[in-house]
Amino acid sequence: MDYALIPEGRKRCPLWQFVLFIAVAGVVLLWGVYAMFLCWIKGLNQTNMNNAYGFALWIWADLAVIALGGGAFFSGFLKYIVGKDELKNLINYAVIIGFICYSSALLILAIDIGQPLRGWFIFWHANVHSMLTEVAFCLSVYFAVLTIEFIPLILENRQLDKVPFFHNLSHNMHHIMAVFAATGAFLSFFHQGSLGGVAGVLFGRPFGFREGVLIWPWTFFLFTWSAAACGPCFTILVTKITEAVTRKKLVKDNVIELLAKISGWMLLTYIIAKIIDTWYWAVVTAPEAGFTMMDFYTNNPLYGLWILFLEIVLGGVIPALILITPAGRKNKALLLTAAVLAVIGVCVNRWVMVLQVLAVPVMPFESWFMYSPSWQEVATTILPIAYGAILIAIAHRYLPIFPQEPELNPVEQQAG
Amino acid sequence: MFPFSFEWIWDMSHMVFHGGLWYALGIIGLGMTFCILKSVVDTLQGKGGDSHH
Amino acid sequence: MKKAQEHTAPKKYGMVIDLDKCTGCGACMVACMAENNIPFREDETDKNLSTTWLRVYKLTNGKKFPDADVCYLPRPCMHCEGHHGHSPCVSVCPATATDYSNETGIVSQIYTRCFGCRYCMAACPYHVRYFNWWDPVWPEGMEKMLNPNVSVRTRGVVEKCSFCFHRYQIAMEKAHYEGRKELAEDEYQTACTQACPANAIVFGDLNNPDHAVYRLKTHPDAFRLLERLGTNPKVYYITSREWVRRQGDNYLENEGKIAAKAH
Numbered sequence: 001m002d003y004a005l006i007p008e009g010r011k012r013c014p015l016w017q018f019v020l021f022i023a024v025a026g027v028v029l030l031w032g033v034y035a036m037f038l039c040w041i042k043g044l045n046q047t048n049m050n051n052a053y054g055f056a057l058w059i060w061a062d063l064a065v066i067a068l069g070g071g072a073f074f075s076g077f078l079k080y081i082v083g084k085d086e087l088k089n090l091i092n093y094a095v096i097i098g099f100i101c102y103s104s105a106l107l108i109l110a111i112d113i114g115q116p117l118r119g120w121f122i123f124w125h126a127n128v129h130s131m132l133t134e135v136a137f138c139l140s141v142y143f144a145v146l147t148i149e150f151i152p153l154i155l156e157n158r159q160l161d162k163v164p165f166f167h168n169l170s171h172n173m174h175h176i177m178a179v180f181a182a183t184g185a186f187l188s189f190f191h192q193g194s195l196g197g198v199a200g201v202l203f204g205r206p207f208g209f210r211e212g213v214l215i216w217p218w219t220f221f222l223f224t225w226s227a228a229a230c231g232p233c234f235t236i237l238v239t240k241i242t243e244a245v246t247r248k249k250l251v252k253d254n255v256i257e258l259l260a261k262i263s264g265w266m267l268l269t270y271i272i273a274k275i276i277d278t279w280y281w282a283v284v285t286a287p288e289a290g291f292t293m294m295d296f297y298t299n300n301p302l303y304g305l306w307i308l309f310l311e312i313v314l315g316g317v318i319p320a321l322i323l324i325t326p327a328g329r330k331n332k333a334l335l336l337t338a339a340v341l342a343v344i345g346v347c348v349n350r351w352v353m354v355l356q357v358l359a360v361p362v363m364p365f366e367s368w369f370m371y372s373p374s375w376q377e378v379a380t381t382i383l384p385i386a387y388g389a390i391l392i393a394i395a396h397r398y399l400p401i402f403p404q405e406p407e408l409n410p411v412e413q414q415a416g
Numbered sequence: 417m418f419p420f421s422f423e424w425i426w427d428m429s430h431m432v433f434h435g436g437l438w439y440a441l442g443i444i445g446l447g448m449t450f451c452i453l454k455s456v457v458d459t460l461q462g463k464g465g466d467s468h469h
Numbered sequence: 470m471k472k473a474q475e476h477t478a479p480k481k482y483g484m485v486i487d488l489d490k491c492t493g494c495g496a497c498m499v500a501c502m503a504e505n506n507i508p509f510r511e512d513e514t515d516k517n518l519s520t521t522w523l524r525v526y527k528l529t530n531g532k533k534f535p536d537a538d539v540c541y542l543p544r545p546c547m548h549c550e551g552h553h554g555h556s557p558c559v560s561v562c563p564a565t566a567t568d569y570s571n572e573t574g575i576v577s578q579i580y581t582r583c584f585g586c587r588y589c590m591a592a593c594p595y596h597v598r599y600f601n602w603w604d605p606v607w608p609e610g611m612e613k614m615l616n617p618n619v620s621v622r623t624r625g626v627v628e629k630c631s632f633c634f635h636r637y638q639i640a641m642e643k644a645h646y647e648g649r650k651e652l653a654e655d656e657y658q659t660a661c662t663q664a665c666p667a668n669a670i671v672f673g674d675l676n677n678p679d680h681a682v683y684r685l686k687t688h689p690d691a692f693r694l695l696e697r698l699g700t701n702p703k704v705y706y707i708t709s710r711e712w713v714r715r716q717g718d719n720y721l722e723n724e725g726k727i728a729a730k731a732h
Contacts, residue, residue, distance in 0.1 A: 114585020
């Protein structure tokens with residue numbers, strides 16, 4: 001029925017299967033949309049946030065999806081600036097994943113602010129000294145870049161491509177994509193960093209505060225670094241999930257392994273820097289404020305040293321060691337494990353830098369603040385996953401995302 | 417965001433921050449304008465039939 | 470000439486609270502609520518959802534009878550100066566909705582500018598910033614008793630203690646009308662200061678030698694909350710009890726007794 005829209009030389013599942021998938025994901029999406037409207041109409045009293053937890057699940061989700069969406073800028077940087085041409089076989093998908101992550105982040109921010117209709121104040125009345133201002137500007141502009149990177153892909157749809165203007169536009173945009181990619185890398189460096197700076201500059205919050213260079217705390221650089229390291233792991237992970245769902249190989253192993261190798265070295269160098277940062281914070285920065293490291297990991301029902309172990313060792317050192325080893329990259333199970341661990345590691349890092357920062361009591365006569373999200377917060381956080389699944393399903397069905405797909409999955413008889 | 421908003425101060429922070437912002441916006445804007453105009457010209461010249469790049 | 474320079478010297482309004490005098494009666498909180506049109510709800514069980522610009526904390530020394538001791542600590546906004554006005558919350562606000570005044574030393578909150586990102590709340594270690602999770606609803610008839618000098622706040626914005634800034638504005642208007650540039654100490658006082666039956670709260674210009682706070686802040690038993698963080702707050706506390714002073718900040722175990730700090 002929709003054969004005319006399916007890219008030539010590619011096999012797709014029957015329409016009913018596709019529609020069923022969209023419908024199931026659509027139900028989850030609608031649940032999230034319902035919760036979103038509840039928050040917009042009734043206000044943030046629909047959440048379990050409170051005056052001790054001004055930032056909670058949403059801000060974590062924001063930081064996490066932006067870190068995971070980092071695969072787009074870093075793959076773009078590697079392909080267009082460094083010249084790793086093999087990555088052209090994965091860059092389209094990295095862009096789509098990035099687009100999903102960043103649009104989700106913007107949506108979550110729009111739900112998270114108390115006065116959504118005043119959201120534009122952050123641009124209009126910008127305080128250039130605030131890390132959040134830098135985040136808002138770079139994030140929005142980078143989202144524009146991702147949209148620009150996504151447009152030529154959409155225009156490659158079989159029917160759209162027949163329109164001469166669209167064909168030419170797609171061609172011309174491809175032609176100067178390196179310029180957009182470079183701008184995207186520049187913007188990403190700053191907004192990934194600024195997200196790290198959000199907690200790092202809080203000198204009233206000893207768990208998050210870090211020293212640094214000029215106006216940037218060390219977390220600024222660590223966040224950019226970790227996004228560049230773990231973003232590609234997420235791209236690999238989603239590619240592998242897509243291959244499993246569609247039951248076909250979409251990208252050749254050498255492409256995945258190249259990205260995994262670069263990701264592994266980035267992750268290893270990042271985790272070394274992170275360990276040094278944690279050590280310096282534990283023995284110098286925190287004690288200067290009157291805290292021992294264990295003050296942050298004891299006397300509460302959740303946060304123990306296990307979370308540090310999970311983030312740094314399980315989510316950092318181990319995946320890094322797997323990914324830098326040729327045998328580790330070639331072993332499919334190990335590669336997948338490493339990608340999952342790296343994704344968990346970066347998500348845990350974002351969690352502690354948002355939630356644990358606020359959980360720690362700073363005034364000695366206070367106790368730990370614990371929080372669990374309301375269903376509205378959970379639904380709106382799951383919303384992007386459903387939205388992402390739908391967008392990926394549509395994009396995969398109707399757009400030639402994976403250039404190696406026809407070669408890896410030759411179609412005997414041209415369908416339609 | 418603009419020099420006419422009353423928070424604006426002509427200091428180093430504002431110039432660096434907004435310099436970077438408008439530089440990026442400029443590249444994106446000029447890049448897209450170039451692509452669209454060139455596509456219009458190409459289309460008028462009859463390019464972009466069934467050929468693939 | 471010297472006199473003229475004194476007139477233009479920036480003010481630094483602050484408080485000195487004598488914790489040995491505070492009985493924890495809560496009159497300051499009530500006065501603050503009434504003065505500043507602070508919203509409340511029928512159910513205020515969850516204190517993390519309550520708005521209390523000035524909150525009285527109960528501190529205990531953790532000992533058993535007969536050594537048990539209690540101290541009540543009123544906590545308004547600290548109006549931190551940080552380093553050169555770089556207070557924790559002002560520097561982070563992305564929309565310039567909160568400001569540090571070099572003229573008065575007061576950290577303001579512009580409700581109509583705030584879009585509710587709550588970054589300032591995350592930045593403040595004293596929990597003085599409150600978010601309006603609900604629209605304010607006043608019991609019938611009470612809206613007629615609201616203070617006309619203080620705007621009520623809508624849902625979705627952050628608010629906090631302003632050191633009753635509207636009172637400063639009214640006092641300054643009167644002074645200007647009378648051809649004066651300076652305020653006498655008693656012309657501008659916060660509602661909590663005036664409500665305290667024990668005279669535990671003293672308010673004034675920390676830079677002005679004629680004001681009581683100027684002298685009190687240098688009291689050998691004076692301290693400020695969380696000074697080590699570099700927030701440079703403008704609320705001082707006085708207590709003769711060492712255990713209370715020790716709870717004013719975080720100390721490592723090997724750090725000795727808390728020396729009284731003179732400023």
